[in-house]
Amino acid sequence: MRGEKHTKGPLRTPVMMAVIAVMISTFALLVGCSSEGSKDQPDGSRRTGENQQAGATRGGENGDARTEAASDHSEPQAALVPIAHLSSTLENVSMEELSGARGLAVGRGYREEAAGLVGSPRFESFASDDAVVDHVSKTPGALGLVPWDEVGPSVRAVSVDGVPLLDSDRGADYPLRLEGATVPDPEKLQRVVVGGDIVLDRGQYYTVIQKGMGIDFPLDGGYAAVTSRVPEQSAYSETGVIHQFTAERTGRAGAVRKYLSGADLTLANFENPVIRDAVWHPDATTFTGDLRLMPVLDQAGLDGVTLGNNHILDAGTAGLDETIRHLNDAGTAHAGAGMDLAEARKPMVFDLGGTKVGVLSYMGVPSYDWAWATQTAPGTAPLLQNVMEEDIKRLRPKVDLILVMPHWGKEYIATPEQGQVDLAHAALDAGADLVIGGHAHWPKGIEMYEGKPIFYGVGNFLLDQSWSEETSTGIFAEVTLYDDDVVQVRPIPFIMLDYAQPNFLMPGAGGDRALRKIFAASLGPEFEAHGSRAR
Numbered sequence: 001m002r003g004e005k006h007t008k009g010p011l012r013t014p015v016m017m018a019v020i021a022v023m024i025s026t027f028a029l030l031v032g033c034s035s036e037g038s039k040d041q042p043d044g045s046r047r048t049g050e051n052q053q054a055g056a057t058r059g060g061e062n063g064d065a066r067t068e069a070a071s072d073h074s075e076p077q078a079a080l081v082p083i084a085h086l087s088s089t090l091e092n093v094s095m096e097e098l099s100g101a102r103g104l105a106v107g108r109g110y111r112e113e114a115a116g117l118v119g120s121p122r123f124e125s126f127a128s129d130d131a132v133v134d135h136v137s138k139t140p141g142a143l144g145l146v147p148w149d150e151v152g153p154s155v156r157a158v159s160v161d162g163v164p165l166l167d168s169d170r171g172a173d174y175p176l177r178l179e180g181a182t183v184p185d186p187e188k189l190q191r192v193v194v195g196g197d198i199v200l201d202r203g204q205y206y207t208v209i210q211k212g213m214g215i216d217f218p219l220d221g222g223y224a225a226v227t228s229r230v231p232e233q234s235a236y237s238e239t240g241v242i243h244q245f246t247a248e249r250t251g252r253a254g255a256v257r258k259y260l261s262g263a264d265l266t267l268a269n270f271e272n273p274v275i276r277d278a279v280w281h282p283d284a285t286t287f288t289g290d291l292r293l294m295p296v297l298d299q300a301g302l303d304g305v306t307l308g309n310n311h312i313l314d315a316g317t318a319g320l321d322e323t324i325r326h327l328n329d330a331g332t333a334h335a336g337a338g339m340d341l342a343e344a345r346k347p348m349v350f351d352l353g354g355t356k357v358g359v360l361s362y363m364g365v366p367s368y369d370w371a372w373a374t375q376t377a378p379g380t381a382p383l384l385q386n387v388m389e390e391d392i393k394r395l396r397p398k399v400d401l402i403l404v405m406p407h408w409g410k411e412y413i414a415t416p417e418q419g420q421v422d423l424a425h426a427a428l429d430a431g432a433d434l435v436i437g438g439h440a441h442w443p444k445g446i447e448m449y450e451g452k453p454i455f456y457g458v459g460n461f462l463l464d465q466s467w468s469e470e471t472s473t474g475i476f477a478e479v480t481l482y483d484d485d486v487v488q489v490r491p492i493p494f495i496m497l498d499y500a501q502p503n504f505l506m507p508g509a510g511g512d513r514a515l516r517k518i519f520a521a522s523l524g525p526e527f528e529a530h531g532s533r534a535r
Helices: 014-022 049-055 060-071 095-099 108-118 129-137 202-210 255-261 295-299 316-330 385-398 418-429 511-520 525-530
Strands: 080-085 102-107 122-126 143-147 155-157 189-198 223-233 241-251 265-270 304-306 333-335 348-352 355-364 401-408 434-436 446-449 452-455 460-462 473-482 485-497 501-505
Touching: 080 108, 080 129, 095 108, 102 108, 102 129, 108 122, 108 143, 122 129, 129 143, 129 155, 155 485, 189 255, 189 401, 223 485, 241 485, 255 501, 265 401, 265 460, 304 355, 316 333, 333 348, 333 355, 355 385, 385 401, 385 418, 401 418, 418 434, 418 446, 418 452, 446 525, 452 473, 452 485, 473 511, 485 511, 501 511, 511 525
Parallel strands: 102 122, 102 143, 189 265, 189 460, 223 501, 265 304, 304 333, 355 401, 401 434, 434 452
Antiparallel strands: 080 143, 080 155, 189 473, 223 241, 348 355, 446 452, 473 485, 485 501
């Protein structure tokens, strides 16, 4: 899609089905978790307003009342979905494994249905589906079974016998569906993918143009495995240690391009001006992107880019003006910088099958407030709480979902900084639905705040910082929407090879280590079990 037109591919491409197949794990099955409210409408829609607020109660009177209401079968039952902890690498579970699971967490209102579908496993019974979701969200290794419309971003939905109910249209052959049970409407499922920093200079220029690898090379990445790593002391790390590494490709070339272009909305941070008089910077921290590299944005399926960062003025205000013109000519939306403050604060707005998504971009890197736009001067949108809150409240009535993308904090720090936490919470309190940040040059921790996801940093995307495993590793923040609800989030790890090409990292090939580092730096009760683990 471009602008407000929805023209991108299906939610799940064949390549992503291959991703799911490769990532199937044999993790032990234990128990299950929590949810974002009650959504038992017979038409498959998720409840809102009063009913959702009541459904958010964990256990207690309201939870028991919902359980009784569910058990009287006055409304069609929803198909059941296995759920695991956010940090789990479990992608798929078989019916046989479900039947043999110990302590499978099930709400009392669906216990009879669960027993009929999976046989008679040793259930652990909970007062409500919300209580199941809550339990699983705080218990790594747990597995639960809840109605599909109770699944929220605090847990991850698991496929059954290879069928992922929350991202496919295969409800008819889904194993955990009784006759007449509701399943998601595939037309209401949308996938949003957000990447980190893009620089069309340095390594991109060197590999694509100087080495002659060609414009297709950066997005030709498939899968890779880290084959060795050696620790060394470094000031560019909050722990004082980074890792030198080697890695090799393991196949499926082009998987990254297919994944990104197959999403319904793809976004990233554009960390440089792109100008006709660009000069190559082999290793400087000043960037000017070469126009010959602009097609990389289209190959990545980018619908929009954020400009609220500390390098967009590297070619001055004239460079910013030229960059905006090139993006407009390419049909790529942008936000976060402009020729005055009003333009810099304008959101991107996308229409995803009737769901309007607004995106706001801000720059808050320390000592770069000189780059903020004013009412009469070009620059970036300032990351100030009052400005951000005002923009969110102005945008709220015009869209169904608001994503805030701040460029903030210090570099080479995985742990969210207190100022970032305060600003992210303020954005969500003001009415935003999701925060995805950048600038640290490696992935930061995540958080579920009042049921709303925060990715404090996604790391680099197309940027050549290959001097450590940490800076070479990034994530795509993958967000699944159902109508205007965020129902799933997951970090998708990758590693940059040959200074220019991201390749997916699978569990056992370095992806599990990358995710453990993120979860160890994450905030909230969902990640307490990971906080003390080695990074």
